[in-house]
Amino acid sequence: MPRQRTGDTRARIQQAALELFAVQGMQQTSLQDIADRLGVTKPALYYHFASREDLLNSLVEPMIADFEAYAEGLRVAAPVSPRELLGSYFDLAYRHRAMIQLAIRDLSVLHELKLADRFIEWRGTLAELLIGPSPSLRDVVRCMVALGGLSDCAVMIEHTPVAELREAAVDAAYDSLGR
Amino acid sequence: MPRQRTGDTRARIQQAALELFAVQGMQQTSLQDIADRLGVTKPALYYHFASREDLLNSLVEPMIADFEAYAEGLRVAAPVSPRELLGSYFDLAYRHRAMIQLAIRDLSVLHELKLADRFIEWRGTLAELLIGPSPSLRDVVRCMVALGGLSDCAVMIEHTPVAELREAAVDAAYDSLGR
DNA sequence: GTCTATATGCGGATAGAC
DNA sequence: GTCTATCCGCATATAGAC
Numbered sequence A, B: 001m002p003r004q005r006t007g008d009t010r011a012r013i014q015q016a017a018l019e020l021f022a023v024q025g026m027q028q029t030s031l032q033d034i035a036d037r038l039g040v041t042k043p044a045l046y047y048h049f050a051s052r053e054d055l056l057n058s059l060v061e062p063m064i065a066d067f068e069a070y071a072e073g074l075r076v077a078a079p080v081s082p083r084e085l086l087g088s089y090f091d092l093a094y095r096h097r098a099m100i101q102l103a104i105r106d107l108s109v110l111h112e113l114k115l116a117d118r119f120i121e122w123r124g125t126l127a128e129l130l131i132g133p134s135p136s137l138r139d140v141v142r143c144m145v146a147l148g149g150l151s152d153c154a155v156m157i158e159h160t161p162v163a164e165l166r167e168a169a170v171d172a173a174y175d176s177l178g179r
Numbered sequence C: 001g002t003c004t005a006t007a008t009g010c011g012g013a014t015a016g017a018c
Numbered sequence D: 001g002t003c004t005a006t007c008c009g010c011a012t013a014t015a016g017a018c
Helices: A009-024 A031-038 A042-048 A052-076 A082-095 A097-105 A107-112 A116-131 A137-156 A162-176 B009-024 B031-038 B042-048 B052-076 B082-095 B097-105 B107-112 B116-131 B137-156 B162-176
Strands: none
Touching (some): A009 A031, A052 A082, A082 A097, A082 A116, A082 A137, A097 A107, A097 A137, A097 B107, A107 A116, A107 B097, A137 A162, A137 B137, A137 B162, A162 B137, B009 B052, B052 B082, B052 B097, B052 B107, B082 B137, B097 B137, B137 B162
16 A cells, blocks of 8 residues: 555544444453554554544544434424334434444444434434323334334345335334334 | 341342443453452452352343243244244243343343344344245334333333333234234 | 654552461 | 462553653
8 A cells, every 4th residue: 555645633533533433342442452553652542642542532423423413403404204203213323334333333332432412312302202201101112113223224135226225124013013 | 137047148139230230231240349349358249159250141041041042932832823922022022121132232242142143043033933944024023022112111100000011012012013 | 854762650460478 | 178478470650761
């Protein structure tokens, strides 16, 4: 590989980290591993990131922003049909499937980064749109099956074209709502 | 608290470990933490367990045995109806909900303990009974939504009486199968 | 921007006294 | 059965030269 033209080292660190995370998980990946993979030393990383947590945060940031925008958009937008909602939620999960796989594999890290609370909040927003406020137990259950199953399919199943997967997943999720 | 009558230290170690795991996760809990909680020192733990991994294994063992017996039982038993299957799977997940919560929170540990493969195998056994061999994409998706949603409900939702929760979850899962 | 060298701490694990 | 003392390795992080 040719040497990088200019100072995009920060981005290269992030990419190396993601590649290693995908193989061995976030928590099992040390700064040493990352530095080795780039052929630099640990202190070099500290020039670009204040701390390990700073690096992690920079990787998770884009997903957070997207999820937060999605939830906020739903809050202010005109009501949509359940199928539309399920479909757009699938798309959201699918966009960030790589990061979600990491998060699932290492929930503790997301706990460190204080994301768990936000996840719950996002889910709550969706749930209320699907089944309204003060839902019954049956509603809560159906909502958990629908949204959980939907994101599971988006993240865990490899299939192209995606449109096929999306349609099948939305159908199953919709059925689990029991109308 | 009164001092323990006799040498049930091994069990007390296991209990202390589980309590700490529930609060801070398996991977984040060191032997030092466990020893401190019992008011003993680290080497004392090594009298009762050969290693940290040995301790972890001893905690997970009962669940493994139960899951394996369940899968084996299905393999040899006469075919059951989808609703019966979903119901018994709910019961299984509910029995071990505490341990499953830990496992979800720390998938990497189960990876260490080489349980991931078995989990996949268990799921496969169930899936085949639900949708037969060589399933279509739509079948795979529906199966993932049904079984994933079912165990999510068994593990994540606090509700008594359990029978109510079970019925609602099985209904939702059954609907997601689309007949 | 990246290096060498180093501080500091915590993790699991063992030796050997009591 | 439990202790004190200790080894070893690896983690994050910093100081300061180039």
